[in-house]
Amino acid sequence: MLRNAPGSDRPVDEIxxxxxxxxxxxxxxxxxxxxxxxxxxxxxxxxLAALYFHxxxxxxxxxxxxxxxxxxxxxxxxxxxxxAALAEAGVIPIDELASYGLDESRLxxxxxxxxxxxxxxxxxxxxxxxxxxxxALGQRLRGTGARIFVEFSDGELQxxxxxxxxxxxxxxxxxxxVALVDCNGIQADGAIVIDIEPVAAKLAAxxxxxxxxxxxxxxxxxxxxxxxxxxxxxxxxxxxxxxxxCGVPAIARREKAHFVRVEPDEWDVFARELEAQP
Amino acid sequence: MSRGVTVGMGExxxxxxxxxxxxxxxxxxxxxxxxxxxxxxLSADLAKYTDILxxxxxxxxxxxxxxxxxxxxxxxxAGLAKSGFVAYCTTYGVFASRRAxxxxxxxCAHSRAEVKIFAGLPGLTTGYGxxxxxxxxxxxxxxxxxxxxxxxxxxxxxxxxxxxxxxxxGPAYVRLLxxxxxxxxxxxxxxxxxxxxxxxxxxxDIGLVSTGFMTERALDxxxxxxxxxxxxxxxxxxxxxxxxxxxxAAFAQxxxxxxxxxxxxxxxxxxxxxxxxxxxxxxxxxxxxxGIPDRFVECGSLPFLQEQCGMTVPQIVALANDKTQWxxx
Numbered sequence: 001m002l003r004n005a006p007g008s009d010r011p012v013d014e015i016x017x018x019x020x021x022x023x024x025x026x027x028x029x030x031x032x033x034x035x036x037x038x039x040x041x042x043x044x045x046x047x048l049a050a051l052y053f054h055x056x057x058x059x060x061x062x063x064x065x066x067x068x069x070x071x072x073x074x075x076x077x078x079x080x081x082x083x084a085a086l087a088e089a090g091v092i093p094i095d096e097l098a099s100y101g102l103d104e105s106r107l108x109x110x111x112x113x114x115x116x117x118x119x120x121x122x123x124x125x126x127x128x129x130x131x132x133x134x135x136a137l138g139q140r141l142r143g144t145g146a147r148i149f150v151e152f153s154d155g156e157l158q159x160x161x162x163x164x165x166x167x168x169x170x171x172x173x174x175x176x177x178v179a180l181v182d183c184n185g186i187q188a189d190g191a192i193v194i195d196i197e198p199v200a201a202k203l204a205a206x207x208x209x210x211x212x213x214x215x216x217x218x219x220x221x222x223x224x225x226x227x228x229x230x231x232x233x234x235x236x237x238x239x240x241x242x243x244x245x246c247g248v249p250a251i252a253r254r255e256k257a258h259f260v261r262v263e264p265d266e267w268d269v270f271a272r273e274l275e276a277q278p
Numbered sequence: 279m280s281r282g283v284t285v286g287m288g289e290x291x292x293x294x295x296x297x298x299x300x301x302x303x304x305x306x307x308x309x310x311x312x313x314x315x316x317x318x319x320l321s322a323d324l325a326k327y328t329d330i331l332x333x334x335x336x337x338x339x340x341x342x343x344x345x346x347x348x349x350x351x352x353x354x355x356a357g358l359a360k361s362g363f364v365a366y367c368t369t370y371g372v373f374a375s376r377r378a379x380x381x382x383x384x385x386c387a388h389s390r391a392e393v394k395i396f397a398g399l400p401g402l403t404t405g406y407g408x409x410x411x412x413x414x415x416x417x418x419x420x421x422x423x424x425x426x427x428x429x430x431x432x433x434x435x436x437x438x439x440x441x442x443x444x445x446x447x448g449p450a451y452v453r454l455l456x457x458x459x460x461x462x463x464x465x466x467x468x469x470x471x472x473x474x475x476x477x478x479x480x481x482x483d484i485g486l487v488s489t490g491f492m493t494e495r496a497l498d499x500x501x502x503x504x505x506x507x508x509x510x511x512x513x514x515x516x517x518x519x520x521x522x523x524x525x526x527a528a529f530a531q532x533x534x535x536x537x538x539x540x541x542x543x544x545x546x547x548x549x550x551x552x553x554x555x556x557x558x559x560x561x562x563x564x565x566x567x568x569g570i571p572d573r574f575v576e577c578g579s580l581p582f583l584q585e586q587c588g589m590t591v592p593q594i595v596a597l598a599n600d601k602t603q604w605x606x607x
Contacts, residue, residue, distance in 0.1 A: 066362065113389055119360065124384050130350040131385055134357015134365075137342060141318070142361065161381075164350035172342070 004057055010222045011054060018088060019049035019218065023247045023274055025084035029100040030260075031267045036101065036109070039244035039257035041081035043184045043215070044151065047240055048085040050221045051149060060090035063117040067144040070135055072119045074128020074152040075182070076110040082118070083107045091117040126159030128152050129179065133169045136177040136235075151180045155187030157196040163206070169235040170207025178228045179208065179237040182215065184244045186258055200239045208237040215240025248273050282579030284405040296494070298458040299433035303396060304332035306440035307366060311337050314444065318363045320344065322351040328368035328398045329456040348373040352381035352393065359391040364444055371397035371412025371453060379418060386449040387425040393450075394443045400429065400453035400490065401541030401570060402583050408574035412453075417546025419451045420519045426450040426472055427518040429490035429541070429548075432462035435516055438470035446472055453490060462494045473517050475525035481511030484598050485533030485563075487526060489515045489548045492539045492568075492589065499594040508598065521551050527559040535564045535604055537597060541589070544569040564604055568594055 022045040030036040052058075056069045073082050080100065087094045092106070092115070099105035106115045110123040120131050132150035139146040156162055169177050183199055185192055196202075203210040211227060213220040221240075228236035245251030248270045251260060262270075311317045311333060318340045319333045325343060334341040342358075344351050348369055355365035367374075374382065374397045386393040397412060404410045419427045426446060430436040436455055443450040450472075468476070478493070479500050488496035493514045500510035513529040515522060530536060530552075538549035549567030556563060570587050584590055588597070597603060 120356075121384055121388055124380055126349070127353060127381065127385055130353020130381070131357035131360065133350070134354035134359070135361050136357075137354065138318075138358045138361025138363055141340070141363075161347075161349035161353065164344075164347035165353065168344050168347070168350055168354060171345075 004054060008226070010219060012219045012222065015046070015049045015053055015218045015222065018053045019045045020247070020274070020277070021088050022049055022081065022084040025087060025094070025097055026080050027248070027267070027270050027274060029080055029083065029097050030262065032098060033101045034264070035259065035261045036080055037077045037258070038080065038260045039251055039254065040075070040078045040184060041084070042246050042248060042251060043242035043244045044078060044081050044182050044240070045084075045247065046216050046218050047180055047221055048081055050218065050225060052085045052089045054222065055225045056149070057146070063091050067146050069147045069149065070119050072128045072132050072135070072148065072150040073111060073122045074125065074150060074156060076121065076123025079107070079109060079111045082111060086117045125156045126161035129162050129165030130168070132177060133165050133172065133174065136169070136174040137172060140174065140176060147176045147178065149178045149180060151182060154181065154183040154185065154192060154196055154199065157181070157199065158194050166203065166206045166208065173233040174235045175231050175233055177235040178225075179203070179235065181237060181239045182242055183239055184242045186244055188258055190258070200237070203237040203239070207234060209234050210237040210239060212239040212241070215242035216246045247277050282582040284577050284579055296460040296462060299461050300458055301329040301332060301456065302433040302436045302459050303440055303454055303456065304329035306437040307333045308336045310441055310444060311340070314364070316363050317366060317444070318342065318358050319366045320351055320355050320368065322346055322348050322369045322373065324369055324398065327456065328370070328396065328454060330366070330368045333366070348377040349381050352378040352395070353385055355393045356381070356385035356389060356391045359393050360389070364392045364394065366394050366396060368396045368398070368454070370399045370410065371415045372399065372410055374451070375412055375415035375418050382419070382425070382449070382451070383422050387422045390424060390448050392448070395449070395451045396454040397451060398454040398456050402575060402580060402587065402589065403455070403491070403541070405578050405580055405583060407577040411575055413543050413570050413575065414546065415453070416518050416542050416548070417550070424448055425519065428472070428516055429453040429518060430455065430516055431491060431493040431514060433459040434461055434463040434465045434468055435470050437465070438468070439516070442470055442472055455491060460494060462497070470516065473520040473522055475513055475515040475522040475529070477511065477529060478514050479510070479512040481509040481533065483509045483534050485511045485513060485529055485536045486539055486594070487513045487515060487529065487536060487548065487552050488539040489518065490541045492541050495589070495591050495594060496539050498591045499598070502591065502595045503598055506599070510598065515548060518548065518551065521555070523555045523558065526552060526555045527561060530556055530561050530563055533563070536566070537594065538565065538567045538569070539594060540569040542569050543572060545572055566597055566603055568597065
């Protein structure tokens with residue numbers, strides 16, 4: 001059955017509740033293995049909830065439906081968030097989340113496209129945007145009306161291939177393409193090491209309709225996604241200022257947030273903090 | 279002695295007086311695309327120089343030029359493939375292999391995407407030096423799992439390969455001969471199949487194992503050797519991966535010694551594959567490898583550069599005859 005027929009409504013409370021469910025999944029998944037890219041996953045939970053439970057035209061029972069909207073996760077190491085979203089949406093069983101990061105699991109630490117609902121192999125950063133341009137061209141050529149949403153990160157803006165794709169997206173006039181730029185301010189070596197600001201102004205200069213919002217404000221996300229539907233011959237970019245670890249203050253406070261290692265006694269604190277959030 | 283001149287990009291690799299065919303890849307693609315609405319073509323600002331122009335003119339709505347951005351060329355091709363199209367992706371071999379390798383490996387091969395890369399200026403088919411000469415692309419590409427790698431011999435084979443790769447499920451890397459391309463193989467007799475080698479001539483004294491346009495030279499060298507009373511066989515191996523090890527081993531068993539002949543560095547390409555094959559099969563034969571030595575080649579005229587690298591017909595004949603090369607150590 002087709003999920004979502006995005007209209008003009010803004011189901012803020014429902015999306016907030018879904019985002020919380022995604023965070024709950026992620027805490028449980030990382031608890032199994034004691035570590036992971038939890039901070040990034042918690043950071044983009046709100047936008048994933050908005051996509052999978054409002055904006056994307058997709059059919060959880062048939063993730064290969066040819067006319068589906070596509071969501072590309074370029075940051076393959078955020079897989080924990082994608083698995084949570086796919087499970088919550090009904091594409092994969094919720095029970096399977098317990099296999100996250102284990103040998104022979106369909107839910108690896110970094111995404112592979114053999115898992116149902118996964119469009120590309122992410123993780124070699126800078127691979128998402130160009131493939132999104134190709135998919136947007138392909139859907140336009142087919143006349144399906146399907147739209148392409150591609151997530152990539154602020155650190156990923158340091159990859160030259162990202163800018164090659166941004167140039168092409170604008171040059172081809174792909175208004176069925178939406179970039180979701182997760183600006184969480186961190187990368188593998190810590191805080192962003194090479195200046196990439198001002199992100200929105202750069203995207204606009206490259207010919208994209210660029211908005212900048214609090215990426216953990218569900219109402220703002222829904223508004224920006226609604227705005228991005230405008231068929232005006234230009235691709236859309238939403239710069240998401242996200243907080244790594246959002247929803248769990250004990251994780252958000254950490255200095256080393258890129259790859260989080262957790263002591264056994266911390267998990268209950270995380271779970272309590274999450275449930276205490278509004 | 280007059281000095282050779284580096285000529286423009288349209289230089290023809292002439293091996294002899296054989297018929298020349300104009301843009302065999304581009305015209306084959308146009309023929310193919312007439313029946314296949316799912317074929318798209320891409321270029322990175324080299325449409326004119328990779329012979330995809332006839333396709334652009336015949337199917338303008340299915341042609342995309344991404345500009346000078348080879349990573350994006352391959353990424354966009356993969357994205358189109360993942361939307362149900364078969365993407366014919368053209369650029370020069372140097373850019374495909376050196377700039378876009380990660381995208382070919384992950385976005386295409388690992389994803390089993392229907393991307394067919396046609397890579398121009400393979401080896402010494404341009405006098406523009408190391409920046410333009412793809413001398414190590416076969417070695418790089420054959421290491422990528424699930425990638426088919428082909429070095430066609432001539433216009434006949436290039437036309438057939440253009441059709442064959444669309445029937446193959448998954449990505450392919452094809453070395454592109456462009457412009458006026460000699461016709462060496464008889465289109466009525468030759469039937470290209472991925473993974474198959476072809477005995478073009480039987481012989482016992484020496485076996486010439488060749489790929490790409492060097493097969494034309496192997497045939498000419500065998501002819502000259504025959505005139506000298508030396509029986510030389512020629513095995514043409516257009517598919518570098520999957521490699522026809524059984525065919526090469528069977529051919530090697532029938533000859534006294536072997537020369538591998540390729541338009542590529544002698545490390546990592548056909549010569550290495552032949553050596554691996556012989557060793558794996560326990561076949562003991564002396565092997566000499568003709569190709570580009572382990573160095574960057576300068577700018578210059580093609581006949582001059584190829585002679586510097588020992589890739590001409592007289593040099594192959596001389597090597598076959600050079601007893602010092604074949605002495606048992």
